[in-house]
Amino acid sequence: MPGAGMARIRTMGRSTAASDTLAGQHDPAGTLTFRGQFNSALTTAFLADCWMLPFELVRPIRSPAAFKGQRNFAGLWWCGTNGRHVGFESWCERDHLMSLDFDPDVIGISSQPFRIALPAPLPQHSHVPDYFVRRGDGSAVVLDVRPEARVKPADRDVFQATEGLCTGVGWSYQRLGALPSVYLANLRWLAGYRYPRCSREPVATLLTDILSNGPAMLRDLTAAAGDPVTTLPTLFHLLWRHKICTDLHDRPLAKDTLISLGVTP
Known part of the structure; x- marks a missing residue:
């Protein structure tokens, strides 16, 4: 039986003690530290041995910081994709989390999913990506959110090293900046109607029935379906759901x- 901290990772029908594997390696680059879905215990394993795990379900490796005078805004976003709250550590991260929640190809999102050890030449020994995303086709995407103006040369080295480790196991990697202003404004508005309670029947069916005859302007569509005060929330919810x-x-x-x-x- 492995001792404390010797997390076992099951791979293709065999079980390997992570501590035994790590002991035989001189370069820890690619080592992940993460939490499980239902507990806060830390697990350590090589990315090559655990890439198939559902990281979209894991708990954050760290909690969003909150202290007096901090310059960034951290919080939680209720994610309709997951049906639970997902953390963010800046407004820009929140915007991209909102966009991911809106994306119909995304089926799972986790924030600060793991800490990954970076190659030895880098002065920064490890990195915590902002998001792990699972798409409907089963593929995985690791995301960092940082506006271009705030990316320093050392940051580029970290992002490049993270990308190399991710692509080595078939994951995609992206560094995202600010979203376009018009798209962001529309997304923020529709996000207020993402909750299932915003949709009402028979209004939803009536709206889609009207549109089956062809496109219509928003004002005409809501008026044809009834009182705009009651039909608009359903219309915005249908837009959010891509109906x-x-x-x-x-x-x-x-x-x-x-x-x-x-x-x-």
Whole structure:
């Protein structure tokens, strides 16, 4: 039986003690430290041995910092994709978390999913990515969120090293900056209607039935479905769920916005 801290990682039908594996390696680069889905115990293993685990379900390796006078804003986002809260450590991270929650191809999101050991030449020994994302096709994406103006040369080295370790096991890696302002404004508005309670029947069915005859302007669509006070929340929820669609990138939502059936581009 392994002692404390000797987490076992099951790989392709065999079980390997992580501490035994690490003891035989001189370069710890690619070593992950993470928490499980249901407990706070730390597990350590090589990425090559645990890449298949559902990291979209793990608990954060660290909690968002909150202290008087801090310059960034940290918090929790209720994620409809997961049906639970997911953390963020800046407004920019929150914006991308919101965008991931809106993406119909995303089926799982976790924040600060693990700490990964970096190659020895780098002065920074480890890095905690901002998000781990699971897509509907089973592929995985590791994300860091940092506006271009705040990326220093040392940061680029960290991101490049993280990308190399991720791509080595078939994961994608991206460093994201700020979202376009128009798209972000529309997304923030629709996100307020992401909760299932915002949708009402028979209004939802009536709206889609009307659109089955062709696109319609937002003001005409809501008026045809009833009192806009009661039909608008359902319409915005349907937009969030991609049951109906419009262009969210070129102009802010307005009364003359053209709505149609289908997936939001």
